Amino acid sequence: MKNLVHAWHLRPAHERRTLSIVGAVVVLVLIVAFAWLPIERSRARMAAELPRLRASIDALERDANEVRRLRVLPAAGVNRARAPHPSPRSPPTAAAYPARRSRCWTSAVRAWPEMT
Numbered sequence: 001m002k003n004l005v006h007a008w009h010l011r012p013a014h015e016r017r018t019l020s021i022v023g024a025v026v027v028l029v030l031i032v033a034f035a036w037l038p039i040e041r042s043r044a045r046m047a048a049e050l051p052r053l054r055a056s057i058d059a060l061e062r063d064a065n066e067v068r069r070l071r072v073l074p075a076a077g078v079n080r081a082r083a084p085h086p087s088p089r090s091p092p093t094a095a096a097y098p099a100r101r102s103r104c105w106t107s108a109v110r111a112w113p114e115m116t
Contacts, residue, residue, distance in 0.1 A: 008016065 011019075
């Protein structure tokens with residue numbers, strides 16, 4: 001380190017000034033390249049994304065208001081006294097008959113026609 005300081009002082013004043021200016025320019029270029037440009041790109045990306053995010057927030061607020069409105073309303077057509085029973089026309093499931101789980105049974109369940 002002592003040699004570097006000694007070599008710096010041995011140089012003429014105009015050369016030290018020129019090297020200082022070049023060093024400062026290099027430092028500024030590096031700051032711009034590795035700090036400012038990535039930050040500017042991120043800012044531009046976020047600015048472009050902001051309208052979509054605001055629209056998403058508006059949609060979520062509308063949905064939340066709809067949920068609050070629907071929770072206040074009484075449930076229509078639901079008899080809470082008894083549990084719902086499956087329709088007699090609904091297709092059987094293999095889980096309903098665990099003793100009958102076989103290859104034939106599961107293929108019959110998959111082939112059951114849709115009833116609507």
